[in-house]
Amino acid sequence: MSEPQIPIPHCPAPLAAALRVLPLAPLSLSLTMFSRKIARNNPGLFQRLGAYARADFVLDPVDLPIVLCLSPDNGRPKVILTRGRGDGVARISGPLAALLGLVHGAFDGDALFFSRDLVVEGDTGAALALRNAVDDAELDLAQEAAAFAGPFSRPVQQLVALAERQTGLCLTRPEDATIW
């Protein structure tokens, strides 16, 4: 039987180039504040993490020169970007587009894993809990970013829509198709 592959867009090269030189501390701080906003809007996400609500995770977009270290800290998350390997109980690696697609429920995590687009290392239970918690939260990072931007909500939405069209990255949550 044929094995159709999941079409995963490439991360734009300028983004990777920028992240080679940009200072990571302010980016980490912004992402921490952003993740705390998401946490306030989605408390169920951390309940679903259960025993792993205080575990540290490494998310490695393999087409970017950084990794993202996420500490959920039971609803008061912290994000640190680093150009090193990062440290955590579980490491999930894959193209940025795959990781964003997972967050938005556009891709099935197991299918990405079977096709080896996604690599899981360390505590598989922790990685599974994170995957399931995020899948259930039905996050929309574009909407969260717009809300986070306050008075700049509208331009942020327009910017995200433009970026999504230009790059093919899944930056918003696709609507569930109601077919019946």
Next chain:
Amino acid sequence: MVMEIVCPAGTPAALRAAVKAGAHTVYCGFNDETNARNFPGLNFNRAEMRDAVAFAHRHGSKVLVAINTFPRAGDEAIWHCAVADAESSGVDAVILADLGLLDYTARAHPGLRRHLSVQAAAANADVINFYADTFGVKRVVLPRVLSVPEIAAINAETEVETEVFVFGGLCVMAEGRCSLSSYATGLSPNMNGVCSPASHVDYTEDQGVLDARLGGYLIHRVNKGEPAPYPTLCKGCFTASDKTGHLFEDPVSLNAEQLIPQLQKAGVTALKIEGRQRSKSYVAQVVQNFRAAVDALEAGRSMPEGMLARLSEGQAMTTGAYKKTWR
């Protein structure tokens, strides 16, 4: 009558996706050891179950709750409580496997419809009729080890509705009796609700070669570019008598989509999709595919060509025992 599509939901979001995608029925479980998919981050707390049932019923879908592990002696209250909470949530049926729990439910909750889980491994008409006569079981989920003619023979000898797996993970063992995972991890699918628990799974990749271990035992090694398997023992690669291969079953998924017409002729009532551990994306895609198939069958159209291979373990599929001669 159109065949009933019974879909998995590991989370409330997956349940909503299944309902929107056209599931006639969704099955799920509480977030504890009472169900056979007791995985991290999965399942429903009591409030989520009530909301999920209300959502499904508003959209015309049914909800079944799997309480299909085997209670530990002395801790039966956990399982009894799950049955009571399922009934008070308004679920349409509970899926049970344990004789004692079936007896308790029949006596304490006689108005609650009872289905027999695949975990009971009921594979012949005599035992199915026993469950019906003794505990009022209305439907049985058949083990994934029967051929289509065998299923037809069972249906000819029982009034109990039959439900068969048509897609997803392929368990080739006598379900509810298998102890392979217990030997490797100390945790049992039958008592703890976890077959090959993620907490005991370890992946290491070196220069493209991926090793998958369960409880420290190497179960699979695949080369660069080959599909990644999940390290379940029954689909592991073993060396025995100078031969190396998948002793019991290959790491593949079941897909009996094209057999749906034959299953209908065999008297099957409902088609079950495996995968409560999978994402809402998987649920939506598989449900849409199978709903389209049964609707095409009902309308007399040809079966649509499925596109589900990439969702499958090993990215390969089989019709399992339905058309297979076992090794």
